[in-house]
Amino acid sequence: MWFPRLITSIQILPFIALSWLFISDSTNYDLVRLYGGSEMPIAYRISAVWASREGPTLLWAGLLGICGLAFQGSGRDESSVLFRKLVNGAVLTLFSIAMMMRPFRLAQSSWRGELNPLLQTDLMVFHPPLVFLFYSLCMVVMLKALATVLSNDKVEESQLREMVLPPARVALVVGTIGVGLGGLWAYTVLDWGGYWAWDPVETASLLPWLCLLLLLHLRVTPGGKNSGFVLPLAILPGWFSIHATMVTRANGVWASVHAFVSEDIGSQSDSAILRIIDLQNTGVSGTEVITYLISLVAILAITVAVMVSRQARIGGGENLQFASRFSLWMILLLPLSWLITVDMFGAESSLIERLPTFILLIAAASPLVAIMLPPDPAGSKLFADREKSVSMAAVILLSLIIDEPLIATLLILLMLLKASSDKESEMIWTVAGIVVILTSVYAYLIDVYAAGIGLLIFIWPLLVLDVEDGEEQTLKERISELSIRKTQIRLSLFAPIVIGGTFFTLTWMLLVASVDGTSLAMHEMFGAPLILLIASALATYSWKDTVPEKMVPFLLLGFIIIGIVVGVFLDIPIVGDSSSQFSDTINRGEVAWLLLPILIVAIPSIIRLAIDLYQRTAKGYSPAKMRSALAHTAHVGILLLLVGHVFTTTLIDRTDPSHQVVLVQGQQVSHEGYLLTFDEWTVLSPDDAEFNERFSVGDGFLGAKIDIYNEQGILLDTVNPGMLRFDSSNSFPRSEVDRYTSLTGDTVFIFDWSQTQALGNASGIMDSDSDDVGLDRVRLTVYHLSGSHLVWAGWLIIILSTIGIAVTSIQRPSKTIPSI
Incomplete structure (x- = not known):
């Protein structure tokens, strides 16, 4: 076992080296100069490593290597060996992406940047690493399933489920903590006034968690009929982890408040997929995002091709395995091509990315092409039935008038799966097609007319189905x-x-x-x-x-x-x-x-x-x-x-101006069920003991002392929302949220952002000697969040329960599943 441990140590070493540069504040390196800071606490210096594009990729590579080692087992059958190779291949791909960005490049100027003020918080230390650990565990689940597909081992569905359950249960625990900490960050540090806003990045991180729930709720009877759904449900968590990373890193495609490390690139197309395709050959960021897209296409093609071949009992397994491995190699070739052609030989762009996009996508989807080729082409079996041929042709024609390529592709793939299934499981793919059509029309991705045609294509065989006597129910x-x-x-x-x-x-x-x-x-x-x-x-x-x-x-x-x-x-x-x-x-x-x-x-x-x-x-x-x-x-x-x-x-409309209130000093105002009085300004500098007790970063604090009374005039509490000043040339003040906690929930007080900016930029209105701000009023946004305690109580219960489930699943290493 020493060799896998050595490989994992090598895989985590680049991240450790980069972290040491930040800890030691080695400003000779560009990333440290841009994001580091000797005045930040050690924990914040480490967290600055994943504030860039490069650091998180090295972190993800290292964590994936560790997770692969933890769940690789000691088996020497083909699927176990292939799993280790797939993990190492995924790590190598991430490492190549990171090296493409040159994380250890030397600084070219003496100008000093600073970590984004919104990221200088304790939750920055824990939230991103836990999310990438979550993604790594989801990748392990996916790679275990892929290993069984690409090997010659015959693994039953119940056996595959037992193989992926341990990492899936641990992933659910880590994902619950990681995603929840993101909500806690928004709730306690950012000025959102809540924990969840369906922002594209936070929504994308929720999708792998939902996939895990689907996998863990799937019931499979050992020795029972093979439903075939363990494989796709085991693939989905890792697939959507890559998808979530693509959403996060492709700013200019999705508008998100999490755009800390992205560049504003992308076209103005209404389609997310077309915007991503437009990033091809636009630089390092574009190559990274295109690599994730090709990864998604390749893995989806492998999954669908395997399911079609199994459902239709198509031969030619060797062709499919070869095509599947080729499509996986395509993922690695993209960043490697950049490293060779651009970094080594000084070309302006990657050689592979000069190819038209459709060529790259076809190469990534080669498993679907392989099952249509001799010696046992799928087409002759799938479309021998006129009903299936008509449905497939109709879906292909429909895809030509659908503006969103993702929906068109999904409908074609679902019809392919429907055509390859037997009568008993055909209904599942019909329902899946209906769900995709309805949800996409709800999201305005396709119009109502296209949706109506699509529904008709999927359900018309049911409309003309002959029901045997005695089987029809009223x-x-x-x-x-x-x-x-x-x-x-x-x-x-x-x-x-x-x-x-x-x-x-x-x-x-x-x-x-x-x-x-x-x-x-x-x-x-x-x-x-x-x-x-x-x-x-x-x-x-x-x-x-x-x-x-x-x-x-x-x-x-x-x-x-x-x-x-x-x-x-x-x-x-x-x-x-x-x-x-x-x-x-x-x-x-x-x-x-x-x-x-x-x-x-x-x-x-x-x-x-x-x-x-x-x-x-x-x-x-x-x-x-x-x-x-x-x-x-x-x-x-x-x-x-x-x-x-x-x-x-x-029940909270955060765009409603009624949540905003202006408090004049000394005057009591009724708002959100309380009587509020603006008492005085709080001005703190790093020389004040109170500042050092409350904050570990920043160059000064300006806050408003607000007394909270109930309707009977009894003082309930005093809150002190304000702004934390950062005097660096490239920084901005950070709104500091405060809360009043009662039995019914929290009342959140947020320093108005425009006022924060004005006070942060117009420092001349403050008298540093007398702490006189020069203003007699303060503008706040106040939300009373009834039931907020239930959110955090529910979150903690989920964490404790999933930890218990993961712990009770720990077993002694079982013997290797024999090949059948």
């Missing part, structure tokens, strides 16, 4: 089945995959459409019915031993009707901005009322079920029982977080 019979306990449990168990998959697809489509800015309203409105269905499924499952089966549909329908009546017809306001419009016909209160009844009812039911499972586990312990109890505890955490989300995000 609508009344189908509805009556919902009162049968067995049907209720089956629907509840499938809900995480079907409804969760739909929510995931909707979130992805809305992200793809957010090229010019996110739409919180669309995420909240369109996601609400799906969250309602998932909460209903959880409630139904928890009622299996307590509520009569015939009452379950009526209870669920009753709670939904209550929400609609109270929210729409009675229009009873809730806290926050419930009357604020999401659209011309729907306001925030209506969406909140739709969700809250079933969410609140489901929580105690799931708690009771979890307690019951803990009691059963105590009587006869087994890891499986404990994991089941912990899983339901995590469900409680998710429900609590969703309730908190409704109160802190759905």
Whole structure:
């Protein structure tokens, strides 16, 4: 085992070397000059390593090497050996991307930069590394699945699931912590006034987490029929980790507040994919982003080609394996081509990137081409049926009039999978096609007419299907089945995959459409019915031993009707901005009322079920029982977080000017249910003991002391929002948020950004000797976030539960899965 450890040490060494340069403040190196600082604490100097484009890539390469070593096992079968090779290949690709950016380049001037003030915080130390550790673990899950595909080992679906579950469970823990810390950063440091805003980068980081939930909820019976869905669900977490990195690094494609390290590049096309393609041959940043795009195409092509060949029982496995390995080599060739042609030989651009984009994409998609070639071409089997041939031709023609290439590609691939499947599984791909079409039209990626044609193409075989005598059920019979306990449990168990998959697809489509800015309203409105269905499924499952089966549909329908009546017809306001419009016909209160009844009812039911499972586990312990109890505890955490989300995000309109207030010194103003008094200014310098107690960075603090009273005039607390000054020539003041915490939630006080800028730039209005600011009023933005405690309580419960699940999954190394 010494050799793999040596390789991993070499893989992490470049990042350690770069970190040492920042710790020692070696300003002879350009990155240290731009982002480092000898006056910053050691932890902040280290965190400055991942403030650039180069540092995070080296960090990701090192973490991926460590994760690969941790989960590689000791097997010597072909898939285990290939897994180690795939990990090393992925690390080498990331390292090549980093070297392409020349992280150890020498400084060319003496001008000194500074770490972005918004990044000079404790959460910068933990959040990015945990996110990249999360992505690394997701990559391990994906590479384990790919290794079984590219090897000659015959691994059953249940065996593949057992192989990927350990890293998947650890990834879920790390992802929950990492993504949650990002929300905590926004909540406590940034002036968002909340923890979540559906920003493209934060949404992209959520997608791999949702993929893990789908994988972990997939039920596979050992020795049972092979459904074929473990492979794609194991691929997706790693695939969307690459996708999230591409979104983060491709500024100019998606408008995001996380654009700290990106360059404003990209075209003005309405399509995210076309904007990314336009980055080809535009420099180092463009090559990096194109490499991620080619990676996504190659991995997607391998996955679909393997599934098609397995479903249609097509031969020619050697051709497919060769094409798959060739497409993976294409990923590495892009950065290597840059290093050789540009860095070594001084060319103006990469040799490979001079090729037309469609050539690169076809090369990356070579596995799909391979299955169509002799000796056993897929086309002759897939389209021998006239019905399938007509459907495939219709989808190809439809793709020509769809403006978004991603949607056109997905519909063609789904039709290919549908054509290769048998009658039993064909319906799954039909539903998948319908989900993609509906979610993409909701996101305005395709128009209604194209969506209507697409739906017709996918469902027309069902419309002309002959039903055998005795098999057709009336609508009344189908509805009556919902009162049968067995049907209720089956629907509840499938809900995480079907409804969760739909929510995931909707979130992805809305992200793809957010090229010019996110739409919180669309995420909240369109996601609400799906969250309602998932909460209903959880409630139904928890009622299996307590509520009569015939009452379950009526209870669920009753709670939904209550929400609609109270929210729409009675229009009873809730806290926050419930009357604020999401659209011309729907306001925030209506969406909140739709969700809250079933969410609140489901929580105690799931708690009771979890307690019951803990009691059963105590009587006869087994890891499986404990994991089941912990899983339901995590469900409680998710429900609590969703309730908190409704109160802190759905019901809060952060564009509403009514949240802004101007306080004149000494005058009391009623706002957000409190009486507020601006008492005095707080002016602190690094020479003041209070400044050093409160801050570890910055060159001065200016804050407003605000006294908070209740309606009876009783002093509740004093808050001190303000701005932290950074005097470096390239820095700007940072708004310092303060909060008043009560039993109902937090009230957030934010120093108005325009006033922060004005005070930071007009330092002449301050008398440094008397601490006189020269202003008698302060402008604040104030949000009362009822239920904010539920968000963080739910998050902590999810973390603790997933940690427990991961710990109970630890087993002694099992013997290598034999080849069959």
